[in-house]
Amino acid sequence: MDVFYAYTYGTAGWLGMQAVLLIVMPKLVVAMLASGVVHETTDLEIYFSRSLGFALLLIALIVLFFTGTVPLSSSITEPVSLEDNDPKAPYALPILRVTMFFHALSMIYCYQRWMNYRQTGYLLGAIGYAAMASFGLWCVVFGTSAGRVSKRTGADKRTAGFPFKNSTAYDKKKDRKMG
Template identity: 50%
Template sequence: MDVFYAYTYSTGGWLLLQSVPLIAMPRMISTMLLDETRPPTPLEIYLCRCLGLSLLTMAVLTVMLTGSIPLTSTIAEPVSTEESDPKKPYAVPTLVVTSVFHAACSFYMYTWYMTSDQVGFAVGMVGYFALAALGLWCALFASSHGKISRKTGADKRTTGFPFSNKEAEKKHASKWL
């Protein structure tokens, strides 16, 4: 399985895992978060369900916009994550936005963990950090196939600055002589 699709499905699953309790059990969630013993207000229940639906929507959009779910009825071409692919032009921007979201949530959970020392925040921080790191890796290395030279097998987008590759230049010069 491609790392890009592992990131996509992991993001969708992580957000789905968080959204289901917020939608299905808002009274229990808001009661657990209260310091005093009282029933939650209708506004608290509304905000729990609204956050759950928002997370669920973000999970579905992430999976759809990255091309993990084909939106056409025919599958004629192999799946790729290139930016020029017309089937999923939003794959890389969605990847970047969700990676930034995971990084921000990881930092936010870290601040809550440091002030409260609750294990739940540490678990959430680790989950968000893992997804942010995987998203950063995908943005850096898995978003294009590179421009590989047929003659030398090297990536054409690299340069010799500040160090030049004398051996490669010698091999290249000897081919043409």
């Protein structure tokens, strides 16, 4: 599976899991994160919990559909690339960057709440968001270019032999001799 698809499915799964909990069991979530010992949930807290759950579910679906992970047409001949000019998923790279930023900010917020209140729910949220943010950062740094592979030798042209001899590095002289 492509790393980008794994990230989009992971993002949708993480947000979907939170959304289902907020929609189905808002009283439990509010009670777990309340600072008091016994907390009676209000109708407003339930409303905002379910609204946040629906918003997270919408974001998860937007990530899946607009990145090309779930195709909107019935025919796919080649996978979606993360180049800016890909007609199959023109929003793939911007959504990748925005969701990575969202995961990072949410991780910072959950960690800050955990440092202040020492509640396990915030720590679990911080760990989940940190995992998704680091996975997204990895996709942005390493997963957005296909590489430059030589048609003749099959070696990646971006590798070099400096400072140590790299036997798999692309060699222009060897490439010219073979052609």
